[in-house]
Amino acid sequence: KQEVTQIPAALSVPEGENLVLNCSFTDSAIYNLQWFRQDPGKGLTSLLLIQSSQREQTSGRLNASLDKSSGRSTLYIAASQPGDSATYLCAVNSGGYQKVTFGTGTKLQVIP
C-alpha cells in the first residue's frame, strides 16, 4: 500500500526566500505525481504534474522534481510572496486512474 508523507506539516518563511517542500512515497512504481495548492476553505488547485518518465516540471516560480528511486519529490518555490501562503499537497498515482494517494500537506506561511 502506497504511503505519502509530507514533512514538515507547517513552514513559516520571510518574503523573498526560496524554499523547498518535500513529498516522500514508499512505493517507487508510480505513474505520476501531482502537486496541488489549497487555500483555506477552498478546493485543490493543480500546480504541476510530473509523469513517471520525467524528472522535473516548471511553471513560473515553481519547479517540481521527481526521483522515483529514492521515493521523493520536491516543490521548489522561488522568491516567495505572501500570496504563496497556502497548504501544498502532493498526490501519487500508483497505477490506474483511481489509485491516487494524497499526502496530508505542508501549510506554508510567507511573512511580509
Place this chain on the structure above:
Amino acid sequence: DGGITQSPKYLFRKEGQNVTLSCEQNLNHDAMYWYRQDPGQGLRLIYYSQIVNDFQKGDIAEGYSVSREKKESFPLTVTSAQKNPTAFYLCASSTTGITSYGYTFGSGTRLTVV
C-alpha cells in the same frame, strides 16, 4: 471555461436527515470521485466512478451513496447512517487513459450537522 462545479458551498444537516451534494463537470472526463477532508487527516476516498451507471466504494463509503446517471454529474448523498458527517467534501474528475493528466477538483462543500 471547463471545470467542476460543486453546490452548495455550505450545507447544514439536521440529525436523521439525508442531504445531497451536487457535482457537475464539463471537462468530458470519464472518471469522477468524492473525497472527504477532515483537519489533519488528508483526503479520504468515499466513492469513484469510471463510467455512467457504474461506481465503486472507496475507503470510507459507509453512510454515503452516489449515482452516475450522466457522464457530467456525480451527486453524493450523505445518509442518516453517517454518524459523523461534518467535514469538507471535495469532488474531482480525471481521464482514465494510459497517460493520466491528473485530477481536477471542485471548490468543495462544507457540511455541518446542526
